Amino acid sequence: MAQMKFLCDAERCIECNGCVTACKNANETEWGIQRRRVVTLDDGQPSEVSISVACMHCDDAPCMAVCPTDCFYKTDDGIVLHDKDICIGCGYCLYACPFGAPQFPKQNAFGERGKMDKCTFCAGGPAETKEEEYEKYGANRIAEGKLPLCAEMCSTKALLAGDAQTISDIFRQRVVYRGHKDGGWSSVDKAQASAPDVSANLDNMAYDATRAEK
Amino acid sequence: MRLTRKSSQPTGQDGLGISRRQFLQRSGVATGGLAAAGFMGQGMMKAASAQEKTAYSDAPVETKRTICSHCSVGCGVYAQVQNGVWTGQEPAFDHPINRGAHCAKGASLREHGHSTRRLKYPMKLVDGKWQRLEWDQAISEIGDKVLELRDQYGPDSVYWLGSAKFNNEQAYLMRKLAALWGTNNTDHQARICHSTTVAGVANTWGYGAMTNSLNDMHFSKAILFIGSNPSEAHPVAMQHILHAKERNQAQVIVVDPRFTRTAAKADKYVRLRPGSDVAYIWGLLWHIFENGWEDTQYIEQRVFGMDDVRQEVAQYTPDVVERITGVGEADMRDVARRISENRPGCVVWCMGGTQHTTGNNNTRAYCILELALGNIGVSGGGANIFRGHDNVQGATDLGLMSHSLPGYYGLSEGAWRHWAKVWNLDYEWIKNRFDQTEYNGDLPMHSNGITVSRWIDGVLEDDANIAQRSSLKAMFYWGHAVNSQTRGPEMKKAMSQLELMVVVDPYPTVAAVMNDRTDGVYLLPAATQFENTGSVTATNRSIQWRDQVIEPMFDSKPDHEIMYLLSRKLGFADEFTRNIAVENNRPAIDDVLREINAGMWTVGYTGQSPERLRQHQQNWHTFNFDTLKGEGGPADGEFYGLPWPCWGTAEFKHPGTPLLYDMSKPVKEGGLTFRARFGVEYDGQNLLADGVASKGSELNDGYPEFTADMLKQLGWWDDLTAEEKAAADGKNWKTDLSGGIQRVAIEHGCAPFGNAKARCRVWTFPDEIPKHREPLYTNRRDLVKDYPTWDDVASFYRLPTLYSSIQEKDVSQEFPIILTSGRLVEYEGGGEETRSMSWLAELQQEMFVEINPAQANDLGIKNDDTVWVYGPEGGKVKVKALVTPRVARDVAFMPFHFGGVFEGESLADKYPEGARPYVLGEAANTATTYGYDRVTQMQETKATLCRIEKASA
Amino acid sequence: ADPDQELNQAVGTINADTWREVKNGENFIDTRHDSTYSLINTSGETWRQIRNDWISPAGLIALGSMLAILVIFYLIVGRNDLDEERTGRKLLRWTALERAMHWTVATLFIVLALTGLNLLYGKFVFRHAFGDAFWANLIALTKLTHNYVGPVFGILLLLMLAKWLTVNLPRKHDWQWFKQGGGMVGNKHPDAGFANAGEKAWYWILASVGLLVIVSGFVLDFPLFGQTRDNMQWANMFHAVTSLILMAVALGHIYIGTLGTEGALEGMTTGYVDETWAKQHHNLWYEEVKDSAGQPEQQNPPVDDDTATANRPN
Ligand SMILES: Nc1nc2c(c(=O)[nH]1)N[C@H]1C(S)=C(S)[C@@H](COP(=O)(O)OP(=O)(O)OC[C@H]3O[C@@H](n4cnc5c(=O)[nH]c(N)nc54)[C@H](O)[C@@H]3O)O[C@H]1N2
Ligand SMILES: Nc1nc2c(c(=O)[nH]1)N[C@H]1C(S)=C(S)[C@@H](COP(=O)(O)OP(=O)(O)OC[C@H]3O[C@@H](n4cnc5c(=O)[nH]c(N)nc54)[C@H](O)[C@@H]3O)O[C@H]1N2
Ligand code: HEM
Ligand code: HEM
Ligand code: SF4
Ligand code: SF4
Ligand code: SF4
Ligand code: SF4
Numbered sequence A: 001m002a003q004m005k006f007l008c009d010a011e012r013c014i015e016c017n018g019c020v021t022a023c024k025n026a027n028e029t030e031w032g033i034q035r036r037r038v039v040t041l042d043d044g045q046p047s048e049v050s051i052s053v054a055c056m057h058c059d060d061a062p063c064m065a066v067c068p069t070d071c072f073y074k075t076d077d078g079i080v081l082h083d084k085d086i087c088i089g090c091g092y093c094l095y096a097c098p099f100g101a102p103q104f105p106k107q108n109a110f111g112e113r114g115k116m117d118k119c120t121f122c123a124g125g126p127a128e129t130k131e132e133e134y135e136k137y138g139a140n141r142i143a144e145g146k147l148p149l150c151a152e153m154c155s156t157k158a159l160l161a162g163d164a165q166t167i168s169d170i171f172r173q174r175v176v177y178r179g180h181k182d183g184g185w186s187s188v189d190k191a192q193a194s195a196p197d198v199s200a201n202l203d204n205m206a207y208d209a210t211r212a213e214k
Numbered sequence B: 001m002r003l004t005r006k007s008s009q010p011t012g013q014d015g016l017g018i019s020r021r022q023f024l025q026r027s028g029v030a031t032g033g034l035a036a037a038g039f040m041g042q043g044m045m046k047a048a049s050a051q052e053k054t055a056y057s058d059a060p061v062e063t064k065r066t067i068c069s070h071c072s073v074g075c076g077v078y079a080q081v082q083n084g085v086w087t088g089q090e091p092a093f094d095h096p097i098n099r100g101a102h103c104a105k106g107a108s109l110r111e112h113g114h115s116t117r118r119l120k121y122p123m124k125l126v127d128g129k130w131q132r133l134e135w136d137q138a139i140s141e142i143g144d145k146v147l148e149l150r151d152q153y154g155p156d157s158v159y160w161l162g163s164a165k166f167n168n169e170q171a172y173l174m175r176k177l178a179a180l181w182g183t184n185n186t187d188h189q190a191r192i193c194h195s196t197t198v199a200g201v202a203n204t205w206g207y208g209a210m211t212n213s214l215n216d217m218h219f220s221k222a223i224l225f226i227g228s229n230p231s232e233a234h235p236v237a238m239q240h241i242l243h244a245k246e247r248n249q250a251q252v253i254v255v256d257p258r259f260t261r262t263a264a265k266a267d268k269y270v271r272l273r274p275g276s277d278v279a280y281i282w283g284l285l286w287h288i289f290e291n292g293w294e295d296t297q298y299i300e301q302r303v304f305g306m307d308d309v310r311q312e313v314a315q316y317t318p319d320v321v322e323r324i325t326g327v328g329e330a331d332m333r334d335v336a337r338r339i340s341e342n343r344p345g346c347v348v349w350c351m352g353g354t355q356h357t358t359g360n361n362n363t364r365a366y367c368i369l370e371l372a373l374g375n376i377g378v379s380g381g382g383a384n385i386f387r388g389h390d391n392v393q394g395a396t397d398l399g400l401m402s403h404s405l406p407g408y409y410g411l412s413e414g415a416w417r418h419w420a421k422v423w424n425l426d427y428e429w430i431k432n433r434f435d436q437t438e439y440n441g442d443l444p445m446h447s448n449g450i451t452v453s454r455w456i457d458g459v460l461e462d463d464a465n466i467a468q469r470s471s472l473k474a475m476f477y478w479g480h481a482v483n484s485q486t487r488g489p490e491m492k493k494a495m496s497q498l499e500l501m502v503v504v505d506p507y508p509t510v511a512a513v514m515n516d517r518t519d520g521v522y523l524l525p526a527a528t529q530f531e532n533t534g535s536v537t538a539t540n541r542s543i544q545w546r547d548q549v550i551e552p553m554f555d556s557k558p559d560h561e562i563m564y565l566l567s568r569k570l571g572f573a574d575e576f577t578r579n580i581a582v583e584n585n586r587p588a589i590d591d592v593l594r595e596i597n598a599g600m601w602t603v604g605y606t607g608q609s610p611e612r613l614r615q616h617q618q619n620w621h622t623f624n625f626d627t628l629k630g631e632g633g634p635a636d637g638e639f640y641g642l643p644w645p646c647w648g649t650a651e652f653k654h655p656g657t658p659l660l661y662d663m664s665k666p667v668k669e670g671g672l673t674f675r676a677r678f679g680v681e682y683d684g685q686n687l688l689a690d691g692v693a694s695k696g697s698e699l700n701d702g703y704p705e706f707t708a709d710m711l712k713q714l715g716w717w718d719d720l721t722a723e724e725k726a727a728a729d730g731k732n733w734k735t736d737l738s739g740g741i742q743r744v745a746i747e748h749g750c751a752p753f754g755n756a757k758a759r760c761r762v763w764t765f766p767d768e769i770p771k772h773r774e775p776l777y778t779n780r781r782d783l784v785k786d787y788p789t790w791d792d793v794a795s796f797y798r799l800p801t802l803y804s805s806i807q808e809k810d811v812s813q814e815f816p817i818i819l820t821s822g823r824l825v826e827y828e829g830g831g832e833e834t835r836s837m838s839w840l841a842e843l844q845q846e847m848f849v850e851i852n853p854a855q856a857n858d859l860g861i862k863n864d865d866t867v868w869v870y871g872p873e874g875g876k877v878k879v880k881a882l883v884t885p886r887v888a889r890d891v892a893f894m895p896f897h898f899g900g901v902f903e904g905e906s907l908a909d910k911y912p913e914g915a916r917p918y919v920l921g922e923a924a925n926t927a928t929t930y931g932y933d934r935v936t937q938m939q940e941t942k943a944t945l946c947r948i949e950k951a952s953a
Numbered sequence C: 001a002d003p004d005q006e007l008n009q010a011v012g013t014i015n016a017d018t019w020r021e022v023k024n025g026e027n028f029i030d031t032r033h034d035s036t037y038s039l040i041n042t043s044g045e046t047w048r049q050i051r052n053d054w055i056s057p058a059g060l061i062a063l064g065s066m067l068a069i070l071v072i073f074y075l076i077v078g079r080n081d082l083d084e085e086r087t088g089r090k091l092l093r094w095t096a097l098e099r100a101m102h103w104t105v106a107t108l109f110i111v112l113a114l115t116g117l118n119l120l121y122g123k124f125v126f127r128h129a130f131g132d133a134f135w136a137n138l139i140a141l142t143k144l145t146h147n148y149v150g151p152v153f154g155i156l157l158l159l160m161l162a163k164w165l166t167v168n169l170p171r172k173h174d175w176q177w178f179k180q181g182g183g184m185v186g187n188k189h190p191d192a193g194f195a196n197a198g199e200k201a202w203y204w205i206l207a208s209v210g211l212l213v214i215v216s217g218f219v220l221d222f223p224l225f226g227q228t229r230d231n232m233q234w235a236n237m238f239h240a241v242t243s244l245i246l247m248a249v250a251l252g253h254i255y256i257g258t259l260g261t262e263g264a265l266e267g268m269t270t271g272y273v274d275e276t277w278a279k280q281h282h283n284l285w286y287e288e289v290k291d292s293a294g295q296p297e298q299q300n301p302p303v304d305d306d307t308a309t310a311n312r313p314n
């Protein structure tokens, strides 16, 4: 079984918000809810770097562990989903989540927050009908054999989504090409890495999720 | 956890290190009038009317192929439609330019099909209130009024401001509409965008366009961005740039007054003083010449006038350069070395270079740098000028400008006769449409019209000073924002003086609300490009076909239908569409394109028939991602989108030209030489190429442009068919409507336009060799003496144009800070369109000015304070301060996408009901100032002065 | 989850310094409109562990042991009966207002306790037992009830505490009372005023731990004052710990008020206690008010506050 993960390549992310908006497009979350956000460190300084984050679909998901309603579940693909019919909007998942993924439509007195919303890895959620699923959770691209729209539309292919093995392979390859000096990659010969044929492996460089799916 | 910010600055001021986003996060809450953000930190600010979610449907899905309309990268899109509703957007992984990728704007395209903030039906302003109209009535009232103005003031009193948002066919029709109305007072965004590029580059080597392609940048070893910030302005281009960086170990160098998001990805960043680009480039060349890094053989064979450049450059010694640009010798040498050692390399420039009074000098300087390095006409090299709007390249090519007919034919009698023939119209009839009086010795038909940058002066200037019968009385803002032009307060005044304003746009635009009028304003709802079909030219000259995604929303109409309705009302519908079928009042797009094909010989828009373009559109997946070349399939061997020039007729099957001036390929396969545009010799020196020609050429040396006579001399005349001969006799490669001359020249391996040298010296320009000149508003008075601007010009594009008389006044005491402006990734242009799309609007909720921390300390301003930015001509804007090290100490930066607030006052209630954008803000251009390029009338938006004060409330 | 692991997954090749900053939540910005989140919420995992691995089992243990102790105590010691016969003469102990207050507070407390417990432990029981639909309604109602009842309870409890402050101020004899285990050690009943030291202890637990429950509850319930995620984690832990303590102690109080002491409940239901009961449990108070004792029938029904206060010289 695939274990779905995101990986954002900080050397490529340019903070263009394509992913944030793509998510809106796929899932039409209401004003104020952005399942994905782009975080920039050292903004405006030479060390500036950005990454795009959403729910990371943690293996041992903290949100799941603390939810008083136990409304989370994990799919066979390792995607962490939740049932909005059961969610009471207590906010605990947000306290626990390492990535600030859960969001709420409101934040009023008496802890009224509405139903929690978070990235579904574009896998929808539990519902009787497709209408209801779309209404409550947004798109179910996984069911259609597609990968998350945010990653598919990423302007620089910085954001990768898919089976952990596949995306880390792609990422590793990039690191090799970059000839990065530190980390576990340093043993790779730089000259060798910059293969003369620029189009070799281009498919992977511009990660085409539909192909990876096959 | 509440974030705490660490600052690298020593001041300890709490706003440090904060960015525009952070700042927006907070200020957005304040403007929303809502409680402070709580720990949940989201969505406190509800959109006034939250949008309905698109209903789920299981109706069959139709997939349309279209192209993003927000910038010139030209990203492909799969739009999914169910029951006429745009329900899905899928990444076009097989698209050869973007491979499915999008920035925020492209990723939100589907919202165009759902926007509730559109202009919904025709409206007019009556006693200060918006009143709904029927189309018939609107067209008829507008028509009557302009006909009346025509009677009274002549055809030049009406201004037809068109748009780079039009597809090619519409842009062409718009130019034709103005022509048949009898005026050259028409223009579009290119004027205030890349006009200085087009002029400078075309005058250097022939065509004013990006020479290579985004994909070709994969082969670059060095990429120099100067005044270009693709991370925000052309984000998907970054995909290609990062490829080059990763695979080719390309050196990415960013030269910019701001540390941009592109700079964050660069190997080397250089901070430049705004307006000092020529000095910077000369500084690089100084090191290049000093070290002999130039490509002497290339220069000898393909470049004219480099010696003149050497002389000029010799004066730009490292200390001189540092004095002007602020960049020290070590940095200069380092960059010079990087670009010299890593070839091929390309230079990329955009608005940081073009939008200056000296724009024409800047653009030529960049070209000269690339020529010196031998980088033009080679894969991985080039002058990669990233264009602006999705179809600004096409609209420019199609002549939607006050100084030319389509195809850069100009306004001479010959040009008019050429087009009269293509249009199947009588030249005399067209001529009689124009005002027949001469002004300054020119007939309006042959004189450059007023530019979009100066329409304000066209209204406000005394009739006596304008080289046409009267000042402007009516303005059509047809797909063009007004907050994108400088000098807001004067614009407001101009608007109130007009007799008629017509906005034709999917959105009401700022023109609808800042005019201070109570009547005489019409709003006509135009359909967007997703409600249309047609072709669009990307920055790399590829022409892409768009399917219509949805039917025009509400009561909107496609632009070409509105043009037709007007032409009918104005009495020249028949002439307007002589070769074009009209169905339901819509000129057939295919027929329009065929007419374009029939006339656009100069730039090679002749081979791109609707059929071929559709075929490319249907076969995105067959084009190579590096070379754009079709590999197998129906477009085998052709380049994607038949990048112009695509010579000859469609039947000739030219594959398009992926790289301009690339002599390593035969012309027939997309190769090219430098264009012989400037004659064969100058000052007794040869202007034609020296001993080189493109691969497979039967002429192995330079040669002039092809004419019928030349074919005869070469003994190639009989290669023409009988019909071709009939059409070609007495003609040249640009006027032969049969395409025979082009065909035969190419069959013999020659470029129809000749084989010349690129020229470094443009003897028709005010500065033959580019020179540094200080901006009109500069705080470096010490430099004004040494590098003064030009003298005032009495009549230039029909208007008096000031230079020295402005620069002479020293305002730098009261206005000590340099003000520059530019883009945010989420919004486009004047921004009414993108600020009306909630998915984007949510991301940027407030207008701001970037101020350096040290400057902020000096001014006693903290991050998130409200400040006034005063311009030296009296304009002022009230905005939030964003304190950031991104800008230098004496530079302030504002994005220009906001509008709907004027000098502190909200214009929110002036919008027609339900059509107000989600986000409003002060327009940067309310504070910008006078200043126009000496060749093209480009406005100066990148270097003026300002004063910043903390606002009391 | 291991945040470090996730974080290494998430981002490629930026250096250790950057990561340090990320973890500290320094110097970053976020495209979400008014987000105050750091990139990595390292305290979330700590909170989760404390809540799930410590507080929640500890709470079960505390409540369970308290119940067990009370059961055992009851089985071994049995009810604390009156030593002497009832005289039939009644003393006014709790006015109607006081009783109303007590029972409201008590009811709300129980509601809060049950709903609170459901929030903490319900998912282990009800979801599996009764299915999703039932659970969804139950837990939604639970949260709604808890969040709205909480503040009401908080206010009433404060009023009640204020009202009973004077009688619960500690006295010297209270010390003695504790030493004798409230009368269980030795056979002499220790001195006690209107409130004996045990009640006072209950009172002061309410006034301290209870206050913390209320304050933390308010922090959780009104996330409108710029509370950060950290604040909320703290508030939650505080709330859970203190409320569990309170619940455990409350069990004791309830036991004493019902099964544990003969005649105590009477006072809180009717307002009157028997002379004998008063003498036995609150001898000092009895001394002061014995003169006002009478037959219930003779009493003027609802006694107003002033009278009640007059009855209470501590
Ligand atoms: N998101 C978004 N994308 C767009 C557009 C948009 O509105 N929004 N518009 C499209 C259009 S129409 C265009 S023309 C392009 C423009 O694209 P760009 O030109 O790349 O964008 P700008 O932000 O206007 O300017 C680029 C840089 O020029 C720098 N600059 C300012 N003054 C100077 C100077 O004197 N010298 C130099 N060397 N640099 C200077 C600025 O700091 C800025 O970083 O973007 C296109 N893409
Ligand atoms: N201070 C400052 N000013 C600048 C610049 C700068 O950098 N700084 N940049 C300049 C540059 S490069 C440019 S290109 C301009 C851009 O500025 P503008 O081009 O004036 O701004 P846009 O808002 O893009 O204008 C396009 C308009 O067309 C409308 N539109 C969209 N699609 C269609 C269509 O199909 N039909 C019709 N009829 N209308 C349509 C949109 O709603 C919008 O109102 O701004 C210039 N102004
Ligand atoms: C079913 C549950 C309960 C029962 C049966 C009960 C019973 C009693 C009784 C009988 C008394 C009177 C003791 C006396 O007369 O001296 C009393 C007093 C009191 N009870 Fe309760 N009680 C209950 C729950 C609660 C709860 C939940 C609270 C607080 C949150 C509470 C707070 C008090 C206080 C403050 C007093 C007064 C003690 C003093 O004077 O200091 N009770 N209770
Ligand atoms: C004395 C009675 C109370 C008890 C026994 C009690 C108990 C609890 C318990 C056990 C929890 C669950 C903690 C967890 O799952 O980690 C909880 C949560 C909560 N309590 Fe209380 N609580 C009491 C009073 C209050 C008060 C007075 C307030 C408010 C003023 C309050 C507000 C809350 C809130 C807001 C939550 C979070 C639940 C949510 O929002 O879904 N509680 N309480
Ligand atoms: S919501 Fe947070 S904790 Fe839960 S799986 Fe997603 S990232 Fe992990
Ligand atoms: S907000 Fe909903 S999903 Fe999150 S912990 Fe509470 S009940 Fe579970
Ligand atoms: S995976 Fe889907 S739901 Fe999650 S952030 Fe991406 S687009 Fe949004
Ligand atoms: S779309 Fe890609 S590059 Fe753009 S912000 Fe998202 S992750 Fe970064």
Ligand code: SF4
Residues within 6 Å of the ligand: B068, B069, B070, B071, B072, B073, B074, B075, B098, B101, B102, B103, B104, B105, B106, B107, B233, B234, B235, B236, B237
């Ligand atoms: S705005 Fe430009 S880069 Fe962004 S998706 Fe559209 S065409 Fe591509």
Ligand SMILES: [Mo]
Residues within 6 Å of the ligand: B189, B192, B193, B194, B387, B388, B389
């Ligand atoms: Mo532009």
